[in-house]
Amino acid sequence: MARAAAALLLLLTSLFATASTASAQENTPGKFDFYVLSLSWSPSYCLSKRADEDGPQCAGPRPFHFVVHGLWPQHEAGFPEYCDRKAPRVPEAEIGRMLDIMPSRGLVIHEWRKHGSCTGLTSTAYFDATREARSRVSIPATYEASGEWRTTTPGEIEAAFRQANPGLGADMIAVTCNDRRLQEVRICMNKGFGFRSCPEVDRRSCRSDKLALPPARASSSR
Numbered sequence: 001m002a003r004a005a006a007a008l009l010l011l012l013t014s015l016f017a018t019a020s021t022a023s024a025q026e027n028t029p030g031k032f033d034f035y036v037l038s039l040s041w042s043p044s045y046c047l048s049k050r051a052d053e054d055g056p057q058c059a060g061p062r063p064f065h066f067v068v069h070g071l072w073p074q075h076e077a078g079f080p081e082y083c084d085r086k087a088p089r090v091p092e093a094e095i096g097r098m099l100d101i102m103p104s105r106g107l108v109i110h111e112w113r114k115h116g117s118c119t120g121l122t123s124t125a126y127f128d129a130t131r132e133a134r135s136r137v138s139i140p141a142t143y144e145a146s147g148e149w150r151t152t153t154p155g156e157i158e159a160a161f162r163q164a165n166p167g168l169g170a171d172m173i174a175v176t177c178n179d180r181r182l183q184e185v186r187i188c189m190n191k192g193f194g195f196r197s198c199p200e201v202d203r204r205s206c207r208s209d210k211l212a213l214p215p216a217r218a219s220s221s222r
Helices: 002-026 041-045 092-098 105-114 124-135 154-164
Strands: 034-041 066-074 148-150 173-178 180-188 211-213
Touching: 002 173, 034 041, 034 124, 041 180, 066 105, 066 124, 092 124, 092 180, 105 124, 154 173, 154 180, 180 211
Parallel strands: none
Antiparallel strands: 034 066, 034 180, 148 211, 173 180
C-alpha cells in the first residue's frame, strides 16, 4: 500500500514538473511562431463602455473606425502572455506617439504588458513593429467612411479585407463579434509582416449570420 502511494506521489510530482516546464516554455519572451494584428471596430467598443472612460477614443473630437487593438505573438496552438511581470514601464512619450492608431493610454500600456513582453523586443521596438504591421494592411474604404448603422455578415467583412489586401487568404483572417456587433478583424502575419495561414485563429471566427456595424461618431471641433 505504502509502495503504491509512493509511486502515485512520484507520478504526480513528475506530471506537475512537466506541466510547469511546458508553461514556462510557452511564456518565454521571443519564443513564438507568428503575429496576429488585431483591429478593433471602435464604435462597437465604445457602445460597450461609458464614453468618458476612454477619453479620446470614445469621447474625443476625432471619430475612430478601425483601430489597433494589439499585435499579439502566437504559437501554432495557443499563445504566450505576460511573459515578463517586471517589464519596464512604457515612457509617456512612447504612449503619446501611439495614440493615433491605439487611441487609449490604458490600451497601450496593457498591450505592452500582456503581449509586447512576450516578443523579446523593447517597448520601442514592439510599438515600431505594431505600426509596421498596421501599415501592411489596407482598410476597405467602405469602413473608413461609415456614418450610419449598417447590417452585414462576417463573410462580407472578410471578403472586403481580402479584396483590399492581395495575398490575404481565407485561412489568414478571422472576423470576431460580440452581442451580434462587429468586434474585431484579426489578421495573421509572419515575423516579417507578410500574411500567413493560422488555422487555430481562423476557427475562432464569428458564427453569426448577421452583424451590426455601429457608426463612428460625427467629428467635432471641440
